[in-house]
């Protein structure tokens with residue numbers, strides 16, 4: 001592994017932070033923490049931690065000897081000094097004399113000694129850092145080191161590979177007991193440069209940030225070189241059947257299988273991500289894949305992301321039978337997980353609630369790996385973590401036999417309150433776990449709608465004729481932007497395929513793209529009328545049809561929402577080319593409601609009027625208000641409520657229809673009140 005310490009960079013960090021009142025020690029601690037955290041072979045998603053022992057001054061000028069240690073919730077790759085809270089070290093050192101210290105008391109002790117009480121909780125491994133005497137302590141969960149520490153003969157092999165300058169710590173669950181044990185191992189030979197923690201990771205330490213970091217890179221390189229030199233391809237590839245289905249074909253089925261029916265027709269859904277690297281494919285296409293997946297997770301803290309390990313499916317050769325296979329596999333996984341919970345929960349009197357038993361990582365021969373989560377972000381993390389496990393297991397099998405910790409040890413970490421805290425609590429937003437597609441998503445109403453859905457927790461896909469603008473809108477919302485001409489059915493299908501690839505499926509569609517064409521109906525050209533029908537009617541049909549196909553595969557219902565406009569119910573003079581297809585689209589929304597209600601797919605429309613947008617530009621507003629001899633303000637608020645209706649108001653109407661689980665075939669009017677356009 002390349003050593004990327006640069007004196008210039010280190011000094012630049014010091015020069016940046018010292019004027020802000022951060023001392024040199026903490027600035028350098030921030031620097032190498034980022035170096036380690038930026039390397040996925042060392043640290044993934046909140047794993048790993050670092051510390052420095054230094055002095056800080058409090059508000060009244062008292063100077064304290066402290067441990068600045070990574071705080072919970074901070075990612076090492078982008079850490080700031082605030083992510084390394086200072087804890088007074090003397091009380092922590094006293095704790096080593098205790099026989100026992102519960103997790104809750106450990107957290108209390110650490111929090112009670114924070115110099116700044118608003119700091120995040122110090123790492124669960126803070127005591128281990130405190131008990132080691134060195135100024136700088138580094139601790140990632142390196143994949144190369146774990147390939148050795150996860151072997152059946154891990155302790156003997158670790159000594160062989162890393163030699164006498166490292167200490168060796170048998171597996172103990174992280175927390176107080178591990179901190180004491182690691183410190184005892186260190187005390188037996190204080191000349192060591194670091195520690196190998198069985199089935200867990202590596203510590204190195206030093207008097208300077210550079211020394212601890214150099215040692216880390218050295219030992220990780222030793223591990224990686226050992227694996228490379230001694231490794232052979234450990235797996236036997238199987239012959240895959242011809243004509244495999246694609247990830248796109250089966251993602252909606254998978255998504256449906258891991259959704260939980262809440263009993264009232266609504267679902268707790270999941271979001272999924274597919275990935276297939278050569279290393280993943282070697283693993284999933286191996287004859288040994290089920291054996292490997294059954295041996296547990298590669299480090300105990302992975303259990304909070306992928307539970308007891310991945311679920312394995314068969315290669316998807318026969319798509320008609322595949323749904324049954326998926327459902328049976330998910331049911332079996334849930335049953336195994338429930339039994340694992342029951343058996344281990346019964347070991348003591350602690351009251352626990354079982355977490356949802358759905359798999360978070362799936363291995364599919366021929367296709368790759370699927371990460372599953374409550375959000376796209378969680379699904380990506382599950383995918384990353386599973387990919388890391390694949391890498392560790394492959395390396396370990398190349399040099400020996402991969403062995404995880406015991407199932408009860410996995411359980412202790414998965415249900416450890418301090419680990420669960422990493423997952424974040426709090427009520428989910430009402431549209432969490434749902435994927436929404438908004439067409440015409442870069443326009444005023446589309447962008448406001450995408451934003452409103454994201455604010456309610458939905459995962460957002462923005463379609464627009466202008467792909468760059470779609471991407472810009474989506475980026476702000478953490479979604480995906482896709483360039484799509486909705487009048488081309490093939491383009492619509494391709495765009496939905498991308499959504500399926502990205503999120504696993506789709507639940508809500510806001511079919512919003514439109515454009516206004518005018519002309520006296522007796523004189524209008526056939527070509528113009530057909531052009532308007534293409535966009536203002538047929539595109540809605542093609543978007544809805546494509547979405548419904550995916551929804552039917554998911555079997556978790558869905559919601560279609562159409563922007564029908566006031567023209568659908570109240571024609572304006574010389575506006576036939578716009579109003580006619582919009583009237584057909586309003587009818588379309590009702591036809592979908594009728595034909596797919598039994599499948600739980602709802603369909604409704606929004607009838608909005610006089611919104612500043614690409615269809616009613618500022619210039620048009622100026623011109624029209626002038627023509628009518630009223631002010632722009634009066635023109636825009638020329639309705640019963642005398643209030644201007646904005647894009648955000650229309651967006652809220654779409655959101656409310658999406659939330660109204662018992663409403664379908666509805667039309668919501670958003671126009672400030674216009675009796676002539678009221679439905680009757």
Ligand code: ZN
Pocket residue numbers: 048125139141174200201
């Ligand atoms: Zn650790």
